[in-house]
Amino acid sequence: MAVEVRIPTILRTYTGDQKAVTAEGATLAAVIDDLEANHPGIKERLVENGPTLRRFVNVYVNDEDVRFIGGLEAEVSDGDQVVVLPAVAGG
Amino acid sequence: MLTIDQATRDAIVRHAKKDHPDEACGIVAGPEGSDRPERLVEMVNAAGSPTFYEFDSTELLALYKQMWARDEEPVVIYHSHTATEAYPSRTDIGLASEPNAHYVLVSTREHGNNEGPVEFRSFRILDGEVSEEDVAVVPQL
Secondary structure (H helix, E strand, C coil), rough: CEEEEEEEEHCCCCCCCCCCCECCEEHHHHEEEEEHHCCCCCCHEEEEEEECCCCCCEEECCCEEEHHHHHCECCCCCCCEEEEEEECCCC | CCCEEEHHCCCCCCEEEHHHHCCEEEEEEEECCCCCCEEEECCCCCCCCCCCEEEEEHHHHHHHHHHHHCCCEEEEEEECCCCCCCCCHHHHHHHHCCCEEEEEEEEECCCCCCCCEEEEEEEEECCCCCECCEEECCCCC
16 A cells, blocks of 8 residues: 655654655555665664554554554555654653 | 744744644745745644644645645745744754744744743754754834
């Protein structure tokens, strides 16, 4: 499943400054692994031990926060739009 | 240096006073690359806490999609501290992920919801490093 992944400014160092890249996979986990294959280092910014999505990174598939649709196991279909947005948070 | 107009600065302060004792948060969007904080967007603090703030993830996406459609970026990201100084905490520094933004801190520790001056300071946070910057409040941008 080929999807478009929108990359936030802070992660564009991994994608040669591109703000969107394509990736393949049937689940978000697979898409992230594919991103890592083409843009090494990016996976660690998204995923931590578990494996689980990092707490302050938001990922959306077709505008839905993946936390509500299975997290890393969220299903992804051809043509889907994936967006990564770091949380805006602090103390 | 952050240049901001009086009306926007006052609106940020009003928001902080209104939400005290919870931290208030929001952004001021402006045209990409312009460094002009033109459009204030107050956000809900989904954490509803006096010591933490977080934009709701669904509202965050809606906000960014709106900015992308308008060729805007977050020029200012602001939040308030309700019991401590208007200086980025370790948490603020660790979570700052918009390298081009001016991080504005307001402290309501002195007067809470009431009339009275607040601390209003601005910072750049890049790669874990904080640098304070001057704030120029102008009648109009």
